Amino acid sequence: MTAVSAPEHFIDAAAELFDALVPLASDDELFASGYLRGHFDLAVGTLQVAAQPFSKAEVIKQVNTSLAQAIANGELTEQDQQHVNTIWQRLQQLSS
Template sequence: MSQQPLEHFIQQAETQLDQVVDSGTDDELFIASYLHGHFSLIASQALNSEKADVATLDALLTNNLNDAFAQNELEPEDQKKVMTLWQSLLDA
């Protein structure tokens, strides 16, 4: 997981998600767009918290996604793709 400052991580993740628009397949675009929506909401909440860091953002976003998945927002295959994309952003 990234040890960089939260603001820098968010900016880098946003850039990577935006790049999918230029080079991704339709499926990749769908997955990135879905994650981007959840990420934007949670990132704004984390930035408003004094003690938030990348680990906090990860926990909040993972919980948010799991809640959405529990409501059957995505098929299991797409859920895995979203979580894989999120993990790749954390590892970048």
């Protein structure tokens, strides 16, 4: 397994999780999932543009930084933060 393939499995598993939530999630969870997916996709895109191999840990670090900044900027209510964090914790448990 190359350095690039491991995060690709994580990225694919994350996309599957996001897609699986659509028919099952509450409106609040759908918002949180979509919001988190935006941060996740931005982090992955930023790492891909660098054209260097990256790891699952780097994706997680990038998303954590992005979410912390968004929360510091007041983008989420406390309840939305809880929904986002719940989904984010679940996502991080996915095997790479």
